[in-house]
Amino acid sequence: MESPVRKILVYIDGSEESVTAAQYAVVLAKTLRAELTAIYVINTRALDDLVKSRIFLTSEQEEYAHDIEKDAERYLNHVKNLAAQKGVTLRPVKKRGTPFLEIKSEIEAWGVDLFVIGEISKIRSRRDEFFNETERAMRNVRCSVLMVKDEEHVWKIYDEFA
C-alpha cells in the first residue's frame, strides 16, 4: 500500500518551535519516503500595517524587510542542513505576503498531504485565534495538520535517527 503521506510541508517562522517541527518533519519524510518542503513567509502584511499605524518609519520598514530576508535565508539553510544530515532532500520556499494565505496557496499548488507546525502557545486568548499566523494557517489549510510537541523528545528522535 502506498504511503498516505507523500508530500510534507513544514512552516518555519524563526521560532525554536518551528525548527523542532522541521526536525520531526525530516524524520517523518525519511520514514515515509515523502517529499519535504519548508516554507518561510516574509510577513509584508505586518510590515505594511506597522507603517500605516505609524509604529514604523518607512526607512525602518525597509531595514526590517531586509533583516527578515536574511533571517529567512538563514533559517531555510539551517533546516535544509538538518535534512541533509539525515539524507533527506528538503526544498526551501521563501515567500512574501500574509503567512497563512501564502501557506494555504503553497499547500494547494504543491498538493501537500501533511502540514507540520511547531507547538503554539499554551496560554490562550481569543485574539490568538484571529491573529496568530500559525493558528490561522492550521485552521485554514485543506490537508491534515501535525503539531509537533515535546521538543526534548523530538531532539532525541532526530539525534538517534540514522
Added chain:
Amino acid sequence: MALIDLISENVVKVPMEAATKRAAIEELVAVLVQAGKVKDKDRILEAVLKRENLGSTGLEKGIAVPHAKAEEVPSLTLAIGISFTGVDFGAIDGKPSKVFFLILAAPDQSGPHIEALAEIARMTRSETFCRLLTSAVTPKEVVQLFKEE
C-alpha cells in the same frame, strides 16, 4: 510566539512614575532589568532613544510603542506601563501618552519582533480595549485584559 506569552505581571508597571519621555523609557527598561529579561540597561536605553530620535512612537489614543533591536537582548521581550497622568511623548495627536509598550528584540529576531508589534497595532485599534487598559490599576488587571481580549 503569541504576544500573551511575553506578558506576565513582573513586566507590567502600574502606575508609572515618569513625567518625561526619557524617564518613561528608562522606567520601562528598568522593569525588564528587574524581571531578569535584559541586563545591559545603558546600551538598551541608548538603542531605544536612538530610534525615538528618528520619530516618536507616540500614537493616537494615548498609546506609545517604543521599540528597538539590540545585541544585548537575549530574546523577544515586552514591558507594559500605564501612566495615570500621562507623559508628553510627542504623540501624533499631541495628546499625552498613557499606555506604553516597550518591545525589544535581538537583531536576528526580526520576524517575531514584527509580528509582536503588528499584534499591538491591531489591538490598539480598539477604543474599548485602550480605554480598559488606561483604567487598569494593577498589573494583574492588565495581564487579565490581554488574556480576555
